[in-house]
Amino acid sequence: MSTARPLSGEPAIDVADLRRTYRTTTGTLRRHRLEIEAVRGVTLRVEPGELFGLLGPNGAGKTTIIRVLCTLLLPTSGQVRVLGMDVVERPRDVRRQIGYVFGGDRGLYDRLSALDNLRYFADLYALEPRMQRKRINEVLDLVGLQGRGTERVEGFSRGMRQRLHLARGLLHDPPVLFFDEPTIGVDPVGAREVRQVVADLARAGKTILLTTHYMFEADSLCDRIAVIAQGQIVAEGTPQQLKAGVTARTVVEIEAYGVPEQTVARIRELPEVEAVTIEVRDQAQLLTVQASEGSQLTGRLLQLLEGVRVERIAAREPTLEDAYVALVTAG
Amino acid sequence: MSLVQFNRTLYRSGPAALSWPRQVRAGWWYQLKMQAQSGFVVMVSLVQPLIFASIAMADQQAGNRTLPLLYYALGAGIMGIWSTVVFGCGGALSWQRHQGMLEPLVMVPAPLVVVLLGITLGTASVGLYSMGATLLWGWLVFGAHIHLVDPLAFVLAAVVMIVALGLLGLVMGSSFVLYRNADALSNALEYPVWLVCGLVVPLSLLPGWTHYLAYILAPTWGIESMRSAALGGDPWVAMLWCVVASLVYLGLGIVLVGNVERLARAHATLNFQ
Ligand SMILES: Nc1ncnc2c1ncn2[C@@H]1O[C@H](COP(=O)(O)OP(=O)(O)O)[C@@H](O)[C@H]1O
Numbered sequence: 001m002s003t004a005r006p007l008s009g010e011p012a013i014d015v016a017d018l019r020r021t022y023r024t025t026t027g028t029l030r031r032h033r034l035e036i037e038a039v040r041g042v043t044l045r046v047e048p049g050e051l052f053g054l055l056g057p058n059g060a061g062k063t064t065i066i067r068v069l070c071t072l073l074l075p076t077s078g079q080v081r082v083l084g085m086d087v088v089e090r091p092r093d094v095r096r097q098i099g100y101v102f103g104g105d106r107g108l109y110d111r112l113s114a115l116d117n118l119r120y121f122a123d124l125y126a127l128e129p130r131m132q133r134k135r136i137n138e139v140l141d142l143v144g145l146q147g148r149g150t151e152r153v154e155g156f157s158r159g160m161r162q163r164l165h166l167a168r169g170l171l172h173d174p175p176v177l178f179f180d181e182p183t184i185g186v187d188p189v190g191a192r193e194v195r196q197v198v199a200d201l202a203r204a205g206k207t208i209l210l211t212t213h214y215m216f217e218a219d220s221l222c223d224r225i226a227v228i229a230q231g232q233i234v235a236e237g238t239p240q241q242l243k244a245g246v247t248a249r250t251v252v253e254i255e256a257y258g259v260p261e262q263t264v265a266r267i268r269e270l271p272e273v274e275a276v277t278i279e280v281r282d283q284a285q286l287l288t289v290q291a292s293e294g295s296q297l298t299g300r301l302l303q304l305l306e307g308v309r310v311e312r313i314a315a316r317e318p319t320l321e322d323a324y325v326a327l328v329t330a331g
Numbered sequence: 332m333s334l335v336q337f338n339r340t341l342y343r344s345g346p347a348a349l350s351w352p353r354q355v356r357a358g359w360w361y362q363l364k365m366q367a368q369s370g371f372v373v374m375v376s377l378v379q380p381l382i383f384a385s386i387a388m389a390d391q392q393a394g395n396r397t398l399p400l401l402y403y404a405l406g407a408g409i410m411g412i413w414s415t416v417v418f419g420c421g422g423a424l425s426w427q428r429h430q431g432m433l434e435p436l437v438m439v440p441a442p443l444v445v446v447l448l449g450i451t452l453g454t455a456s457v458g459l460y461s462m463g464a465t466l467l468w469g470w471l472v473f474g475a476h477i478h479l480v481d482p483l484a485f486v487l488a489a490v491v492m493i494v495a496l497g498l499l500g501l502v503m504g505s506s507f508v509l510y511r512n513a514d515a516l517s518n519a520l521e522y523p524v525w526l527v528c529g530l531v532v533p534l535s536l537l538p539g540w541t542h543y544l545a546y547i548l549a550p551t552w553g554i555e556s557m558r559s560a561a562l563g564g565d566p567w568v569a570m571l572w573c574v575v576a577s578l579v580y581l582g583l584g585i586v587l588v589g590n591v592e593r594l595a596r597a598h599a600t601l602n603f604q
């Protein structure tokens with residue numbers, strides 16, 4: 001097979017200043033035109049053989065980027081290349097070299113057996129007819145569905161569906177793979193198996209772009225991570241580099257009852273505060289305050305919280321999760 | 332665990348076009364398999380045609396209609412085929428989108444027109460249910476005399492008709508890829524086409540301009556051909572026109588689908604939100 005390796009030095013995935021706008025209309029009688037800027041100038045390069053993570057909250061634009069790379073959406077502007085091939089000019093060539101696995105329930109024919117789902121796509125991918133049976137068994141093996149092929153997908157668990165999805169994405173042995181939140185809704189054991197297959201594929205030399213909104217998933221799997229929020233990349237680097245960016249910080253956790261909104265706003269306005277998140281636990285609230293400088297922080301916070309019942313206040317070491325939270329909540 | 336090996340010939344060698352027949356066949360087979368199991372599809376293709384067939388045949392037995400019972404059984408069967416095709420293209424493509432299948436189908440290296448053709452041909456073939464059912468119903472319940480004058484020509488005409496309907500479905504279906512509420516469109520198309528093709532009332536009762544419309548619709552010729560083969564008459568000229576109309580649809584479909592794919596990528600209508 002022509003594995004279409006890129007010319008030396010060329011990235012396997014190359015996205016330059018990508019923008020994508022959705023136009024929709026709302027309302028039935030009085031139609032309003034609505035423009036959503038889902039991706040606002042994203043640039044990223046993934047080297048051959050790299051496992052790259054795109055990490056961001058829901059609505060950040062991750063799926064949109066993947067869809068553009070998978071030739072399912074046209075960019076509004078910018079240049080997007082896979083293995084040196086432009087996705088707008090050569091979609092068919094790109095399609096032969098990529099696999100797309102997305103999370104969720106959809107994307108398989110429920111009324112067909114797992115085998116039939118794979119057979120159909122083996123033909124659509126124009127696999128050599130004599131190789132099809134062998135290859136289908138191989139991918140079923142690879143995802144741990146051997147012996148389950150003749151069962152209808154209807155009866156499959158979420159994790160089994162996800163693995164079948166994966167098997168289909170691997171049928172044509174593409175050198176570049178896109179995973180869009182592959183463990184979403186899968187139980188912890190199933191999710192670990194899916195991550196294991198992703199890791200194995202990376203070790204086998206595949207170039208992988210994976211999106212997730214789970215910090216630990218990106219941390220444990222990826223060589224490099226780009227954090228994306230509101231359609232823009234806000235940080236990029238190895239997990240270690242991202243962690244290093246926050247070690248200088250102070251994180252203070254406050255457990256309190258009935259903190260007024262004005263007080264939270266005032267905390268946010270403190271010059272050294274980078275991010276504040278609030279979590280509700282039973283009756284209590286858990287405020288996590290990240291600050292660039294911590295010597296005076298606890299005192300200042302207690303001052304602002306006067307009149308509020310504070311159960312506990314403590315400073316702790318920042319984690320990668322804190323780095324992520326700070327990045328996606330800033331601005 | 333045997334991991335993926337590189338540099339192995341997985342893809343079929345030679346020009347891509349060599350794979351197209353196999354790809355159409357795969358689409359045809361698996362779509363047929365799925366639709367044949369769908370309660371809704373079975374209902375559309377069986378219940379409705381049987382009701383129409385019963386009304387027409389009862390009316391004939393009451394002395395209000397003059398043509399043989401077989402004529403009405405055939406007509407109702409073809410109505411059923413048409414319903415399945417219209418639902419198949421509107422319904423099935425929104426269904427594919429809803430299942431999240433439109434994206435994987437667009438993402439394969441095979442041309443979209445090849446993929447869609449398999450789907451619409453499979454859908455049209457489910458319509459054979461209708462034909463079989465109305466003929467059987469006419470025979471069992473109304474004692475219709477099911478004697479086909481030229482069985483071979485009838486079978487051939489039926490196959491040509493299915494292919495023609497599949498291709499017409501392709502032309503319509505290509506626009507359905509673009510619109511999220513294609514269902515409404517498919518309902519709107521069902522009855523007018525029955526009328527124009529002379530399924531509900533003989534063509535001679537319709538205003539003159541509708542005849543021109545009828546001539547560009549392959550089903551008109553397909554029905555003519557099937558009726559002639561069953562009841563006596565020359566089925567071949569009509570069959571030829573059916574083939575000609577089908578080829579026109581195919582050409583139209585190829586042009587349309589190419590544009591539709593690009594538009595769908597621009598307007599983001601491939602995924603279900
Ligand atoms: N087909 C669409 N039409 C209109 N808006 C869309 C469409 N798809 C996504 N969006 C919007 O674009 C933004 C980014 O979405 P998405 O790329 O799915 O983000 P993510 O995958 O990171 O959750 C969101 O605000 C979403 O509502």
Ligand SMILES: [Mg+2]
Nearest residue numbers: 062063180181
């Ligand atoms: Mg997403």
